[in-house]
Amino acid sequence: MLIPCIDLQDGQAVQLVHGRKRELAVADVFGLLQEFKKYPWLHIIDLDAAMGKGANDELACELCARARKEFGRKVRVGGGIRTIARAEEIASWDANQIIIGSAAFREGKVNTRLLRRLAKTMSPEQIVIALDTAKGKITIHGWRKRLALQAEQVFAQLEPFCGGFLCTDVDREGTMTGANLDWFRMLRGATSHPIIAAGGIKTRSEITALEKMGMDAAVGMALYKKRLR
Numbered sequence: 001m002l003i004p005c006i007d008l009q010d011g012q013a014v015q016l017v018h019g020r021k022r023e024l025a026v027a028d029v030f031g032l033l034q035e036f037k038k039y040p041w042l043h044i045i046d047l048d049a050a051m052g053k054g055a056n057d058e059l060a061c062e063l064c065a066r067a068r069k070e071f072g073r074k075v076r077v078g079g080g081i082r083t084i085a086r087a088e089e090i091a092s093w094d095a096n097q098i099i100i101g102s103a104a105f106r107e108g109k110v111n112t113r114l115l116r117r118l119a120k121t122m123s124p125e126q127i128v129i130a131l132d133t134a135k136g137k138i139t140i141h142g143w144r145k146r147l148a149l150q151a152e153q154v155f156a157q158l159e160p161f162c163g164g165f166l167c168t169d170v171d172r173e174g175t176m177t178g179a180n181l182d183w184f185r186m187l188r189g190a191t192s193h194p195i196i197a198a199g200g201i202k203t204r205s206e207i208t209a210l211e212k213m214g215m216d217a218a219v220g221m222a223l224y225k226k227r228l229r
Contacts, residue, residue: 002207003196004036005220006063008056008079009047015221016047017174019143024224029059033067036223041074042067043099043166043218049080050101051142064093076128078166084117091122098122099166101130102140108147110154115161125163128196134170143170155191164194166218172200174221179206188213203229 006013006029013026026032036042044063049055060077067073078099081087090098100118105111118127131151132139138147138154151167158165167187169180179201187195197210198218207217222228 001216003041003043003216003218004039004223005043005218006032007045007047008060015174015224019170019173023174033071037071044075044077046079061093064095068094087118088121097126097128099128099130104129105140110157119161124161127162128164128166129158129162130166132168132170139170152190159193166196169199175200176202176221178202181209185213
C-alpha cells in the first residue's frame, strides 16, 4: 500500500533531500488532501517540531481532522513527540496512530522508561516507532544525530511498545534513486511487526516488491513531482 507523506515546515508542505536540502514547497497544504484522497492512509509529519525549530500544531491538527472527517482517511502524525503529554495531545487530534522517533532512545539506548510510561496511557496499536537510518545507523533529532545502534538490533526491545515501525532510509530520502530493497528485506526478516518503508521510492514496481515482503510504502518526492511510474 502506498502512503502519501505531508511533511510540514514553515506552514507549507515540503520535500527535503536527505532531510536537509529543501527541494520543493507547496503552499496549498489542504489541497493535498484532495490530491491524495484515493489513498486510505496519510502521514503528517511536523519537520519543524522534529528539528526543534518550532511547530505547526494548528495546521497539523486541522489537516488531521479534515483528512478523517471530510475524506475518511486514516492518519499517522509524527514529529517532535518527545514527552507523554505531547503524545497525548497529538493523539487527541483524532489521529489513528502517532509516530515516536527520537524519544524512543536516550543516551544511545532504547528509552524503555518513557515507552513503559507511554504504554500506560495508550495501546501499542496506537504507536508506530520511527527507525530512521543513515549509513546503517539509527539517526534521531531530525536526522542530525547518529546513534551506534542499527535498526535490526532494537526491534525486539521495541516490539512490546508499538504496533509497527516506520523505517526510513535517510541515505536515499528525497533522492528518487530507488528503494534499497535488500535492506528492507533484511529488516523484514528481523521483526514480525508491520513495517512501513520509506526513502528513495520512485516506482510502482518497488511498491509492489515491498508489498510482497509485507510492507507498506511511504512516498513523498515521487508523488509531489508526479514521477511515480
